[in-house]
Amino acid sequence: MTTHSLLILPGDGIGPEVMTEVRKVIDWFQANKGIQFEVSEDLVGGAAYDKHGVPLADETMQKAQEVDAVLLGAVGGPAYDNLDFSVKPERGLLRLRKEMDLFANLRPAQCFDALADFSSLKREVVAGLDILIVRELTSGVYFGEPRGIHSDDNNPQNEGGRVGINTQRYTSGEIRRVARAAFELAKKRGNRVCSMEKANVMESGILWREEVQWVHDNEYPEVELSHMYADNGAMQLVRRPNQFDVIVTDNLFGDILSDAAAMLTGSLGMLPSASLGAPMANGRPKAMYEPVHGSAPDIAGQGKANPIACILSFAMALRYSYDLGAEADLLEKAIEKVLADGVRTADLMGPEGGTPVTTSQMGDKIVEAL
Amino acid sequence: MTTHSLLILPGDGIGPEVMTEVRKVIDWFQANKGIQFEVSEDLVGGAAYDKHGVPLADETMQKAQEVDAVLLGAVGGPAYDNLDFSVKPERGLLRLRKEMDLFANLRPAQCFDALADFSSLKREVVAGLDILIVRELTSGVYFGEPRGIHSDDNNPQNEGGRVGINTQRYTSGEIRRVARAAFELAKKRGNRVCSMEKANVMESGILWREEVQWVHDNEYPEVELSHMYADNGAMQLVRRPNQFDVIVTDNLFGDILSDAAAMLTGSLGMLPSASLGAPMANGRPKAMYEPVHGSAPDIAGQGKANPIACILSFAMALRYSYDLGAEADLLEKAIEKVLADGVRTADLMGPEGGTPVTTSQMGDKIVEAL
Numbered sequence: 001m002t003t004h005s006l007l008i009l010p011g012d013g014i015g016p017e018v019m020t021e022v023r024k025v026i027d028w029f030q031a032n033k034g035i036q037f038e039v040s041e042d043l044v045g046g047a048a049y050d051k052h053g054v055p056l057a058d059e060t061m062q063k064a065q066e067v068d069a070v071l072l073g074a075v076g077g078p079a080y081d082n083l084d085f086s087v088k089p090e091r092g093l094l095r096l097r098k099e100m101d102l103f104a105n106l107r108p109a110q111c112f113d114a115l116a117d118f119s120s121l122k123r124e125v126v127a128g129l130d131i132l133i134v135r136e137l138t139s140g141v142y143f144g145e146p147r148g149i150h151s152d153d154n155n156p157q158n159e160g161g162r163v164g165i166n167t168q169r170y171t172s173g174e175i176r177r178v179a180r181a182a183f184e185l186a187k188k189r190g191n192r193v194c195s196m197e198k199a200n201v202m203e204s205g206i207l208w209r210e211e212v213q214w215v216h217d218n219e220y221p222e223v224e225l226s227h228m229y230a231d232n233g234a235m236q237l238v239r240r241p242n243q244f245d246v247i248v249t250d251n252l253f254g255d256i257l258s259d260a261a262a263m264l265t266g267s268l269g270m271l272p273s274a275s276l277g278a279p280m281a282n283g284r285p286k287a288m289y290e291p292v293h294g295s296a297p298d299i300a301g302q303g304k305a306n307p308i309a310c311i312l313s314f315a316m317a318l319r320y321s322y323d324l325g326a327e328a329d330l331l332e333k334a335i336e337k338v339l340a341d342g343v344r345t346a347d348l349m350g351p352e353g354g355t356p357v358t359t360s361q362m363g364d365k366i367v368e369a370l
Numbered sequence: 371m372t373t374h375s376l377l378i379l380p381g382d383g384i385g386p387e388v389m390t391e392v393r394k395v396i397d398w399f400q401a402n403k404g405i406q407f408e409v410s411e412d413l414v415g416g417a418a419y420d421k422h423g424v425p426l427a428d429e430t431m432q433k434a435q436e437v438d439a440v441l442l443g444a445v446g447g448p449a450y451d452n453l454d455f456s457v458k459p460e461r462g463l464l465r466l467r468k469e470m471d472l473f474a475n476l477r478p479a480q481c482f483d484a485l486a487d488f489s490s491l492k493r494e495v496v497a498g499l500d501i502l503i504v505r506e507l508t509s510g511v512y513f514g515e516p517r518g519i520h521s522d523d524n525n526p527q528n529e530g531g532r533v534g535i536n537t538q539r540y541t542s543g544e545i546r547r548v549a550r551a552a553f554e555l556a557k558k559r560g561n562r563v564c565s566m567e568k569a570n571v572m573e574s575g576i577l578w579r580e581e582v583q584w585v586h587d588n589e590y591p592e593v594e595l596s597h598m599y600a601d602n603g604a605m606q607l608v609r610r611p612n613q614f615d616v617i618v619t620d621n622l623f624g625d626i627l628s629d630a631a632a633m634l635t636g637s638l639g640m641l642p643s644a645s646l647g648a649p650m651a652n653g654r655p656k657a658m659y660e661p662v663h664g665s666a667p668d669i670a671g672q673g674k675a676n677p678i679a680c681i682l683s684f685a686m687a688l689r690y691s692y693d694l695g696a697e698a699d700l701l702e703k704a705i706e707k708v709l710a711d712g713v714r715t716a717d718l719m720g721p722e723g724g725t726p727v728t729t730s731q732m733g734d735k736i737v738e739a740l
């Protein structure tokens with residue numbers, strides 16, 4: 001009988017409390033479906049810094065490399081705002097992405113029917129919304145060298161005497177592999193990919209456009225491909241998001257556009273993500289799953305956090321890392337039912353009311369619905 | 371009697387046709403208010419490329435340096451998509467920005483009451499919207515060196531064998547001067563500035579945050595300053611745009627965030643912009659004005675374009691370059707009246723109807739209302 005290994009990294013802020021609810025779901029699958037999970041837990045972000053002086057210990061990194069999947073809560077918070085750049089909580093997350101080589105970050109933006117009125121956009125604009133942003137996650141300006149803040153003292157024109165540098169750098173190979181991931185995903189969905197960059201002002205954007213086109217022409221001619229400048233992309237996402245199926249874009253544009261896309265649905269507490277790398281020995285991709293929301297330090301520890309994004313991230317793990325698609329469907333259906341029944345954490349409480357629940361009660365309701 | 375010099379650069383696509391309507395407004399002010407404009411006209415973008423083989427001729431650049439203000443239509447179009455990067459229409463625009471040193475790009479996003487239903491966002495979310503994005507316009511990844519596409523042939527790991535590079539580079543002095551522009555503007559508005567960057571992952575973002583804070587603490591302690599990561603900024607713009615007064619951000623983030631902000635109002639054909647530099651001999655800033663919309667080649671020449679964004683850009687010129695604030699008010703009021711009367715170009719035609727007009731008729735109506 002297969003055991004499914006999972007490393008849980010709750011992280012900071014509301015990370016630990018939403019993860020407690022995922023544990024209930026895992027327990028339910030073990031008890032009722034006879035699926036064996038081998039769960040371990042460790043520290044990341046500020047929590048790791050507090051204990052080890054670094055936002056990710058080497059042993060944790062090692063463990064992450066060995067498991068079938070990692071599930072991460074969230075990192076960061078005001079307590080760590082003044083830390084040196086090299087040990088900021090975010091560096092723990094970036095180290096995991098980089099060393100596990102998780103180049104394809106899948107961020108679905110889906111609008112749940114029961115929550116369509118939650119969006120700041122009109123119901124008819126977001127109803128049925130179902131787009132998938134595939135963000136490159138291991139390269140670009142997040143990782144490019146040279147980088148840093150330097151003295152520029154002998155430049156009399158430069159009041160302040162400093163200069164800050166980052167490098168946007170993409171290889172053709174890095175672009176091709178994430179493009180392939182996007183085309184593969186599109187084939188299972190609406191068969192359309194829109195690639196976004198700023199090829200009108202950046203040479204790295206020209207390379208991006210050319211390489212995505214190359215992969216299309218040589219390997220996926222049957223998928224519909226379009227290109228859009230990222231500024232126009234941001235506009236179109238606000239104007240008529242339903243025009244998109246799969247969007248593929250780089251690390252920095254993906255960060256911004258996926259957050260805008262997430263907010264279209266109005267309920268950030270609902271959105272999961274998966275970061276996938278190359279196939280492992282078991283044939284499935286190296287993978288880390290995380291909710292799109294942050295650590296929300298302002299509401300941490302108050303039972304207000306919505307655990308659904310993290311539970312849906314676990315559903316993505318069921319699907320992509322454990323090959324348990326039917327179980328993922330089951331879990332997603334349970335969540336839809338609970339929402340349709342009007343069960344609402346604070347963030348989902350609209351004018352039309354509903355049954356208010358705490359983080360923990362939401363977890364219980366979902367388990368009940370399973 | 372002062373003469374107000376203006377260089378008109380209609381550019382490509384709908385640029386020339388919206389500029390024709392601005393000419394009517396200029397003529398009206400000359401005839402009825404005795405204001406002397408010395409208007410010259412020249413080529414930029416694809417139109418300049420067609421004639422000179424470059425997107426901006428040196429003589430045009432020279433003229434732009436000498437006038438009180440430049441008014442630009444739009445550049446680019448599919449006819450020029452395959453041009454070499456160095457002669458793309460956009461390079462003409464970027465050369466103007468860079469050589470005139472127009473470091474502060476002002477992009478107001480205002481929702482006109484008569485058009486609030488036009489937005490894809492709910493009326494209550496955008497009604498009364500009035501935010502101003504101040505985008506740094508002469509530095510950052512748009513201009514940083516090194517840049518380009520290089521061969522990476524001897525890297526066996528790099529399928530495709532190429533690498534694309536751009537450099538995000540900011541000096542402390544560049545950040546301080548645009549921060550000052552933002553604080554000055556905030557003092558005349560809601561007295562609040564929100565600065566956006568990605569200081570959690572980019573050192574150039576750390577420098578940005580520190581220098582904006584420095585200018586605040588040393589020169590504008592009375593203005594309220596907050597900082598936000600740009601991805602969260604994109605979210606918050608969609609979620610609750612009214613929380614912002616002035617936003618200050620870098621060239622690339624400003625490009626994307628200002629387009630998203632513009633789209634919130636639902637009517638891109640309405641939004642002007644001003645790009646300002648250092649004061650000239652007359653005490654007023656070197657300046658270029660442009661509508662936020664692009665060249666819209668798909669509707670060019672059909673009388674469908676909305677000239678209001680370009681006319682409002684001229685109103686900004688009246689205010690910032692010619693010190694004719696009362697005349698700017700008059701022009702803005704005329705536009706509001708025409709909109710309140712239900713006069714609508716195609717892009718403003720909603721379900722509630724209105725009087726459909728062509729580009730040229732819209733210009734006439736505005737002049738009538740003056």
Ligand SMILES: CC(C)[C@H](C(=O)O)[C@@H](O)C(=O)O
Pocket residue numbers: 090093255570571601
């Ligand atoms: C926390 C931060 C480093 C991260 C990023 O910028 O990638 C976050 O915004 C995200 O989108 O996952």
Ligand SMILES: CC(C)[C@H](C(=O)O)[C@@H](O)C(=O)O
Pocket residue numbers: 200201231460463625
């Ligand atoms: C046309 C293009 C070069 C330009 C930019 O990227 O700055 C445009 O998008 C803008 O925002 O003015």
